Amino acid sequence: MSLSIKQINWTEIAVFYTIAVLSSAPFRLGLISFEDLISLPYGLNVFFRAFRGIGPFIGYLVVFYIINSKVKKEITFLGKKDIISFLSISPILIGLAVVGVENKENINTRFFGFTTGFTLIIYALFEEYGWRGYLQQALEPIKLPVRIFTIGTLWYIWHLNFLNPNITIQIHLIHYFSLLAGAWGLLKISEATSSLLFVSAVHLTFNILMDVNCALLEKIGIIITSVITWICLILYLTRKKI
Helix, strand or coil: CCHHHHCCCHHHHHHHHHHHHHHHHHHHCCCCCHHHHCCCHHHHHHHHHHHHHHHHHHHHHHHHHCCCCCCCCCCECCCCCHHHHHHHHHHHHHHHHHHCCCCCCCCCHHHHHHHHHHHHHHHHHHHHHHHHHHHHHHCCCCCHHHHHHHHHHHHHHHHCHHHCCCCCHHHHHHHHHHHHHHHHHHHHHHHHHCEHHHHHHHHHHHHHHHHCCCCHHHHHHHHHHHHHHHHHHHHHHHHHCC
């Protein structure tokens, strides 16, 4: 076994991952649905959807604040520059508020678009605290391709989509390889920004396509605007060498 692999606390990673899966599973599998138990005004029940991603965040809290992990926390909530991180989420919040999101509650579509965008950001943050905030850094001693493969595979399993008999093999493969690509891309963005909020904004590209009820062209418009914004922000950070 190489020295780099020996440097990794696999027991701690196992604890993190077990918590990540078990904490999210009841919400991902529909065993717990706050939407059916609590009725919030103005369509705010949409916020409950964020709980599907809460497992990695709970795992992060346990390994760092109970187990006292020695993994360095080099990627933080706001990263290298606060304003850059807040600007990274603006195209999503503004875009969904402008185009609006259809809903069954007959809530104003633009207001619901904003609350949907805010919910998606919270959901992505819950995930990213675990995947990039902890796991990516915990696996840093091993070679990049192996790290990407490990993170992408664990990320795929965590979604528990393999338990859904209605999902085809083709969709599973697309999802899996998308997560491998995402693990690589989000790693690069986290290295450039050191920001979990920025990484969460980019994370939402797939979620906007799959989970938002508005026209496809509107989704693509939001994503293109967001990508242009993110590139400009990263170039600014790179040139300023922040």
